[in-house]
Amino acid sequence: MTDQATDLTETRPGETVSLETHGMVTGYGEVNILHGVSVKVHESEMVAVIGPNGAGKSTLLRAVFGLLPARDGTVQLHGEDVTNRRPDQLVQKGLGYVPQVENVFPSLTIIENLEMGAFVRRSGMKERTEQVFRLFPDLAGRRGEVAGRLSGGQRQMLALARALMLDPTVLLLDEPSASLSPKMVGMIFDRIKEINQAGTAILLVEQNAKEALSICHRAYVLAMGENRLEGNAKELLVNEEVGRLYLGA
Amino acid sequence: MATVQAQPLTRAEQFRDYRRAAGVWMAGPGLWVIIGAFLVWAMIAERDGVVTGVVIGAVFALGAVGITLIFAILKFGHFAHGDTMMLSAYLGFMFLTGTIAGEQQSDLVTILPVSTSDLPGATTDIWNFSFGYGLLAAMGLSAIATALFLVILNHLVYAPLLRRGSSVVTLSIASLGLALMIRSAMLMLWGSDPRFYSPGIRQAVDLPFGVRVLYDQLFILAIAFVMAAFLYFFLYRTRLGKAMRATSDNADLARVSGIDTERIVRWMWIVAGVLVAVAGVMLGLQAQLKPELGFIILLPLFAAAVLGGVGSPHGALVGGLLIGIIQEVAVTSGIIEPGYKFSVALIVLILVLLVRPRGLFGERA
Numbered sequence: 147m148t149d150q151a152t153d154l155t156e157t158r159p160g161e162t163v164s165l166e167t168h169g170m171v172t173g174y175g176e177v178n179i180l181h182g183v184s185v186k187v188h189e190s191e192m193v194a195v196i197g198p199n200g201a202g203k204s205t206l207l208r209a210v211f212g213l214l215p216a217r218d219g220t221v222q223l224h225g226e227d228v229t230n231r232r233p234d235q236l237v238q239k240g241l242g243y244v245p246q247v248e249n250v251f252p253s254l255t256i257i258e259n260l261e262m263g264a265f266v267r268r269s270g271m272k273e274r275t276e277q278v279f280r281l282f283p284d285l286a287g288r289r290g291e292v293a294g295r296l297s298g299g300q301r302q303m304l305a306l307a308r309a310l311m312l313d314p315t316v317l318l319l320d321e322p323s324a325s326l327s328p329k330m331v332g333m334i335f336d337r338i339k340e341i342n343q344a345g346t347a348i349l350l351v352e353q354n355a356k357e358a359l360s361i362c363h364r365a366y367v368l369a370m371g372e373n374r375l376e377g378n379a380k381e382l383l384v385n386e387e388v389g390r391l392y393l394g395a
Numbered sequence: 396m397a398t399v400q401a402q403p404l405t406r407a408e409q410f411r412d413y414r415r416a417a418g419v420w421m422a423g424p425g426l427w428v429i430i431g432a433f434l435v436w437a438m439i440a441e442r443d444g445v446v447t448g449v450v451i452g453a454v455f456a457l458g459a460v461g462i463t464l465i466f467a468i469l470k471f472g473h474f475a476h477g478d479t480m481m482l483s484a485y486l487g488f489m490f491l492t493g494t495i496a497g498e499q500q501s502d503l504v505t506i507l508p509v510s511t512s513d514l515p516g517a518t519t520d521i522w523n524f525s526f527g528y529g530l531l532a533a534m535g536l537s538a539i540a541t542a543l544f545l546v547i548l549n550h551l552v553y554a555p556l557l558r559r560g561s562s563v564v565t566l567s568i569a570s571l572g573l574a575l576m577i578r579s580a581m582l583m584l585w586g587s588d589p590r591f592y593s594p595g596i597r598q599a600v601d602l603p604f605g606v607r608v609l610y611d612q613l614f615i616l617a618i619a620f621v622m623a624a625f626l627y628f629f630l631y632r633t634r635l636g637k638a639m640r641a642t643s644d645n646a647d648l649a650r651v652s653g654i655d656t657e658r659i660v661r662w663m664w665i666v667a668g669v670l671v672a673v674a675g676v677m678l679g680l681q682a683q684l685k686p687e688l689g690f691i692i693l694l695p696l697f698a699a700a701v702l703g704g705v706g707s708p709h710g711a712l713v714g715g716l717l718i719g720i721i722q723e724v725a726v727t728s729g730i731i732e733p734g735y736k737f738s739v740a741l742i743v744l745i746l747v748l749l750v751r752p753r754g755l756f757g758e759r760a
Contacts, residue, residue: 211651213647213650213651232650233650233651233653234650234653234654234655237651237652237653238653243651245647245648245651248645248647248648249648250648251640251641251644251645251648251649252644252645253640253643253644253758254637254640254641254644258637258640258641259641261634261637262637262638262641262649262652262654263652265634265638265652265653265654266653294758308652312653
């Protein structure tokens with residue numbers, strides 16, 4: 147934990163807001179899952195969204211990314227209103243998204259997966275691929291292999307790598323640690339920190355609240371589709387209500 | 396402590412065990428072994444059947460690839476594919492001769508101001524084939540028209556249904572309805588009388604090992620091979636083809652990656668249309684054009700796609716060839732009457748679904 151705490155001082159989030167949702171309402175069918183959720187991510191900032199199961203954390207990311215229609219509220223990316231834009235339009239504006247499951251193309255090779263991640267990119271594919279491979283050296287050696295044969299951790303790495311191909315300014319991560327071994331979780335979080343240190347703002351949805359709070363700058367606690375708490379991640383880590391609500395302390 | 400007396404297995408239990416073992420074997424290497432053995436036997440005993448089977452199988456293969464691509468990306472069975480193949484054969488006929496049926500269906504009425512046969516030297520036979528370059532031009536025009544037709548069909552029927560979140564059943568039934576409409580349109584436009592591309596004499600050539608084959612059949616094989624090579628190049632070497640495979644793997648993730656999946660779907664219809672049109676004209680070259688043939692051929696097309704593994708393009712190619720061979724060999728060896736030829740595909744379809752539903756190359760069950 148101590149090394150992670152020192153890491154926090156290395157990245158200093160900027161003052162400008164990169165991504166902001168305001169009063170987001172969305173849901174499936176007749177049912178609303180989110181009842182007006184607002185979150186803010188500053189430039190180069192890493193923000194966690196935690197909360198109990200069914201709090202609407204993943205739904206929030208899907209709505210931000212245009213996969214679920216926002217019934218009310220707005221999404222702003224770098225000051226521009228992008229509410230209910232199509233994912234391919236958002237990708238071109240610098241937003242990246244890694245879904246929790248099924249986040250690689252299983253029958254495509256690693257290199258083809260990365261190519262698809264950069265589908266809207268017209269030039270500089272080779273350079274970017276090599277940069278991404280430097281961040282994930284494990285993948286570089288297996289670039290011709292089919293993604294379906296990778297282990298869970300490697301898939302997660304590939305999913306991150308795919309999203310990085312367009313060099314997004316804001317990255318949405320949906321439970322990157324889900325169903326991974328503790329060792330793998332540590333590795334994935336190290337990579338996420340590196341990505342953030344390189345200047346990418348990150349909105350991280352996590353079940354693994356302690357880990358998430360220890361690497362993020364700020365955090366929001368959602369419950370029942372509403373904002374419950376927000377603040378400095380380290381303070382929330384020791385907050386009694388968070389403990390009672392969520393950490394099981 | 397209670398003891399349980401060991402008892403010999405009953406007949407029913409023995410049968411059950413044998414059946415399970417056989418099932419495991421078929422799901423593993425079994426089907427391959429059976430197919431291999433069949434092919435070896437057929438090559439020795441029924442060489443002529445194999446040759447004709449490969450030729451008609453090449454036609455099935457190109458059609459089945461379309462079915463498998465559509466299934467891989469849109470997840471429904473395109474029942475209008477057989478009739479689309481026949482329509483493309485008729486479109487080829489129309490571009491070649493410039494005619495459709497008149498009031499009497501035996502009369503042909505010219506509707507196009509110029510046809511590909513009118514081009515200078517277009518009807519002079521190429522090499523030893525029974526047709527000139529006019530037919531090739533007509534095939535190209537038919538491919539363009541068929542691709543356009545499928546894109547329009549997608550725009551008017553399938554895309555709106557998909558946007559509405561319709562189920563697989565709705566889409567399949569819609570395609571079945573379209574199949575009926577296409578067939579009726581063909582009957583109206585060209586009548587039920589059989590049509591031919593060329594009255595030219597079909598020359599045969601003797602190949603080694605006592606194989607006798609028509610030059611036209613060699614042409615069909617060559618074209619099918621070229622189309623398969625193009626398809627491979629497209630799917631595995633081009634950006635668009637890779638995006639198509641990505642969309643078939645996981646359409647949501649493709650969208651998340653910034654791929655405009657609706658555009659991919661349009662391209663999928665274009666590829667399927669070109670392949671099915673080439674197959675249709677090949678079919679017309681091999682046999683005669685009849686509107687009902689489109690529906691009959693749907694069965695071998697689906698059998699080929701299922702045998703190869705639905706969703707697998709190379710599986711569909713192999714499946715098409717195999718269905719063609721099995722069907723022709725079943726007839727030449729006297730196992731089945733020629734009139735029941737197309738039922739062979741149904742038998743294969745049922746067997747594959749029973750013993751190995753994922754097909755030869757399919758990933759998922």
